[in-house]
Amino acid sequence: MTDPIVETRGLEMRFPLPTHFLSREKPVLHALNTVDVAIQPGESFCVVGESGCGKTTLGRAIMGLLDPSAGEIHFNGQRIDTMDDAARKPVRRDMQMVFQNPYASLNPRRNVFETLAEPIRHLMPEKSAADVRAQVEAVLDATGCDQSWQRKLPHEFSGGQRQRIAIARALVTNPAFIVADEPISALDVSIQAQILNLMTDLQADRGLTYLFITHDLSVVEHFGTRVAVMYLGRIMELATAEEIFAAPRHPYTQLLLDAIPKLEGGSFDNPREPGELPDPVNMPPGCPFAPRCHMAQSRCRSERPELRELPGGTRAACHFAE
Amino acid sequence: MAMLDVSDLHVAFPRGKSEVEALRGVNLTLEKGERLGVVGESGAGKSMLAFAILNLIAEPGRVSQGRIEFHGENLLDLSERDIRGIRGNRISMIFQDPMVTLNPVLTIGTQMVETLKAHRRITDAQAHRLCVEKLKQVAIPSAESRLDAYPHELSGGLRQRVVIAIALLTDPEVIIADEPTTALDVTIQAEIMALILKLCRDNDVALILITHDLGVVAEVTERIMIMYAGLCVETGSTRGIIRAPRHPYTAGLLKALPQFAGRGARLYQIPGSMPPITALPTGCAYHPRCDRATAECRSRIPPLEHGHACFHPLDQTEAAS
Numbered sequence: 001m002t003d004p005i006v007e008t009r010g011l012e013m014r015f016p017l018p019t020h021f022l023s024r025e026k027p028v029l030h031a032l033n034t035v036d037v038a039i040q041p042g043e044s045f046c047v048v049g050e051s052g053c054g055k056t057t058l059g060r061a062i063m064g065l066l067d068p069s070a071g072e073i074h075f076n077g078q079r080i081d082t083m084d085d086a087a088r089k090p091v092r093r094d095m096q097m098v099f100q101n102p103y104a105s106l107n108p109r110r111n112v113f114e115t116l117a118e119p120i121r122h123l124m125p126e127k128s129a130a131d132v133r134a135q136v137e138a139v140l141d142a143t144g145c146d147q148s149w150q151r152k153l154p155h156e157f158s159g160g161q162r163q164r165i166a167i168a169r170a171l172v173t174n175p176a177f178i179v180a181d182e183p184i185s186a187l188d189v190s191i192q193a194q195i196l197n198l199m200t201d202l203q204a205d206r207g208l209t210y211l212f213i214t215h216d217l218s219v220v221e222h223f224g225t226r227v228a229v230m231y232l233g234r235i236m237e238l239a240t241a242e243e244i245f246a247a248p249r250h251p252y253t254q255l256l257l258d259a260i261p262k263l264e265g266g267s268f269d270n271p272r273e274p275g276e277l278p279d280p281v282n283m284p285p286g287c288p289f290a291p292r293c294h295m296a297q298s299r300c301r302s303e304r305p306e307l308r309e310l311p312g313g314t315r316a317a318c319h320f321a322e
Numbered sequence: 323m324a325m326l327d328v329s330d331l332h333v334a335f336p337r338g339k340s341e342v343e344a345l346r347g348v349n350l351t352l353e354k355g356e357r358l359g360v361v362g363e364s365g366a367g368k369s370m371l372a373f374a375i376l377n378l379i380a381e382p383g384r385v386s387q388g389r390i391e392f393h394g395e396n397l398l399d400l401s402e403r404d405i406r407g408i409r410g411n412r413i414s415m416i417f418q419d420p421m422v423t424l425n426p427v428l429t430i431g432t433q434m435v436e437t438l439k440a441h442r443r444i445t446d447a448q449a450h451r452l453c454v455e456k457l458k459q460v461a462i463p464s465a466e467s468r469l470d471a472y473p474h475e476l477s478g479g480l481r482q483r484v485v486i487a488i489a490l491l492t493d494p495e496v497i498i499a500d501e502p503t504t505a506l507d508v509t510i511q512a513e514i515m516a517l518i519l520k521l522c523r524d525n526d527v528a529l530i531l532i533t534h535d536l537g538v539v540a541e542v543t544e545r546i547m548i549m550y551a552g553l554c555v556e557t558g559s560t561r562g563i564i565r566a567p568r569h570p571y572t573a574g575l576l577k578a579l580p581q582f583a584g585r586g587a588r589l590y591q592i593p594g595s596m597p598p599i600t601a602l603p604t605g606c607a608y609h610p611r612c613d614r615a616t617a618e619c620r621s622r623i624p625p626l627e628h629g630h631a632c633f634h635p636l637d638q639t640e641a642a643s
Contacts, residue, residue: 050507050508050509050510051507158595159595160595161595188363188364188534188595188596189363189534189535189536189575189578189579190363190574190575190578190591190592190595190596191595192578193578193580193589193590193591193592194591194592194593196580196589197588197589197591200586200588201588215507215508216508217508218579218580218581219580221580221581221585222580222581222583222585222586222589223580223586241585242585255509256508256509258512259508259509259511259512260508260537261511261512261515261535261537261538261540261541262537262540262541263536263537263540263564263576263579263581264540265540265541266541267512267541268512268515268516268519268541268542269516269519270516271461271513271516271517271520272512272513272516272517273461273513
């Protein structure tokens with residue numbers, strides 16, 4: 001295996017919760033608990049899970065939008081979470097982000113040219129005005145945007161067009177690594193395929209590496225190379241996309257797969273018990289998934305399973321996975 | 323005669339001196355206990371259809387043409403007072419976001435009793451008993467004590483269960499569910515849809531399920547309507563259409579699903595996007611995106627015949643592949 005492009009070691013993220021100023025309790029939300037991922041160059045590494053599982057927090061921590069409470073983040077062999085802003089600037093050029101909602105992530109008062117020129121001006125100050133223009137034109141072509149869009153404002157575009165512009169903005173500094181946080185969930189079905197194809201093409205042309213955050217497993221099956229399934233801030237299963245769908249090892253992964261509506265039908269025929277994420281502030285001891293797990297035994301409620309390697313290379317955090 | 327029979331429904335909104343149509347002549351029938359899916363992209367008019375059936379089109383919009391017959395009675399002729407005897411009573415609704423549907427400053431119990439008392443002469447004790455019974459039917463744990471809870475004290479999944487319980491309180495004949503699980507996680511979506519499916523089957527309640535998700539429709543409904551730019555472009559049995567769509571738009575939607583492409587292969591994509599109702603092309607609204615379009619498609623709107631509104635439908639063998 002080559003060296004990973006992005007690696008986290010023991011990454012933790014804790015958010016202190018607001019309390020009454022006289023209260024002695026200091027409740028803390030553990031959004032990420034000892035998360036280790038190593039993303040190889042050229043991968044489409046997917047992170048899946050329900051809302052509140054920490055998948056967005058992981059993406060934001062890697063991007064440096066949140067400061068981790070503990071652990072390390074490495075990019076191309078350098079540790080980046082402890083860098084100061086000046087040292088980090090060249091790294092930011094190489095890692096960019098695409099957000100879920102293109103209606104919120106584009107500045108409504110800034111035209112497309114300004115939106116795309118800003119990252120170059122900020123992160124590549126050595127570029128001349130002519131270079132900036134050339135780079136903006138090139139990225140518009142690469143993302144299937146029309147040059148005439150440059151002077152238009154975001155409200156003149158449809159959701160799919162806006163997401164193309166957001167992708168163009170992420171690519172304009174020629175990054176190697178993109179964090180895409182639910183980039184297609186806000187789009188209509190007929191537009192989702194357009195954006196996924198664009199991301200696939202860009203990856204082939206530019207050798208991009210993606211961290212793809214999603215709740216939709218059918219997209220993962222199509223698009224992902226490896227998958228991390230997260231639950232309450234922990235990775236429950238880490239495997240190749242083929243393995244996750246062919247032979248899920250963790251009961252939570254199985255639950256997620258069973259929940260996908262299928263065109264053949266039959267998934268919703270049996271009523272299910274209400275299952276919810278437990279309170280992330282007062283986490284139960286033992287396995288976080290135990291309260292919803294049909295296989296749970298007394299051991300699961302007292303002893304937390306570590307993520308361990310199984311035969312075949314899949315890693316799962318379950319006492320009974322094999 | 324169908325229980326609910328909507329014919330040639332037009333909904334118009336003023337724009338300048340003229341009007342634009344959000345629905346351009348939609349027909350719909352629903353039998354007792356039948357489950358119908360209405361599928362389309364945002365702006366296709368699927369929610370507008372639900373609102374129109376319940377006479378809830380907000381000013382300045384209006385139903386400009388058509389009939390909505392429920393047990394033979396045209397709902398459009400009823401007074402506001404009479405429609406209230408049907409809306410929320412014999413036809414219930416479940417909306418997308420339970421946090422918006424429920425009143426945040428009233429307890430679950432207050433909201434449930436309020437609904438009951440609006441439609442039934444009933445004592446407090448009877449109302450209380452019925453509320454607990456309905457909460458148990460939607461599998462809410464410790465139902466009795468939840469009556470005193472406020473919406474914010476419940477999780478998203480439980481809130482949507484409460485909304486379903488309220489919709490069931492008056493033993494409706496029809497439930498209209500507008501994207502009931504779009505705001506929820508996949509695992510919770512599976513729970514809620516399984517619950518809605520079971521309740522409809524057990525109580526012989528008809529369902530109009532409005533969604534953009536073909537998978538959900540395939541799981542829950544018996545018949546579907548595909549909407550595009552204010553018109554129904556294809557309708558028929560859910561199984562039949564998913565196996566062999568005739569309209570190119572339906573076929574494109576199905577083909578674009580990631581599960582149909584090989585791993586890493588390019589997805590089929592429909593070019594462009596749906597036109598807004600203010601800028602509809604002439605003829606078939608889908609023709610600018612359609613690879614089968616001819617001069618006829620550009621000049622004339624294809625009528626809905628044999629379940630599809632297309633001059634050049636896919637033939638049976640082509641569709642099934």
